[in-house]
Amino acid sequence: MKSIQLLCFLSLLVLLFNTKPLQGAEPEAVVDKQGNPLQPGEGYYVFPLWADNGGITLSPTRNRTCPLDVIRNPAALGSPVYFYAPGLDYIPTQTDLTIEIPILGSPCKEPKIWKLSKEGAGFWFVSTGGAAGNLVNKFKIERLEGEHAYEIYSFKFCPSVPGVLCAPVGTFEDSDGTKVMAVGDGIDEPYYVRFQKVSTFAQDLSSV
Structure with a gap:
């Protein structure tokens, strides 16, 4: 009887030492128009859902030169x-990200990392001048739900911190007609986008 109990005890020890704890599911990868996962440190054009133009870039807005704000330019790549x-x-989706548009030759010396810039009560522009790790720099990418929405995404400001603003990033038309990326009152609809890797876009053009 004792030998059976000892055998059971040893079997239990073997089971405990060879059993790995269950790991949480990895976040879903954001994919580009070709279905390939987005890679850190690679450049991507961010196109509106309906076109291969009108991408995101930086520009002075709000009657000031610096820092630059994130805008959508319908007439440019x-x-x-x-x-x-x-x-x-x-x-990944639903994960705090640092986002950067490193435009060369800009007169603005601030880092070209996205951050929220408060414009008024309940309203923020997506601007630049952020620093990696700061709360106001943490944006997420969210996939549009639906069977045919595999490559369709939107941005949102929603840091993984309780009690902090969580809202979609949309577009706001400034007084001069500039479409500025913004968060807050009046921005009810996310700005839906697709991603195109810069190198593959150049290859597509060369094959035409």
């Missing part, structure tokens, strides 16, 4: 956008 997710080798 846009600028390469870079995404970073600490500790991950891909860009």
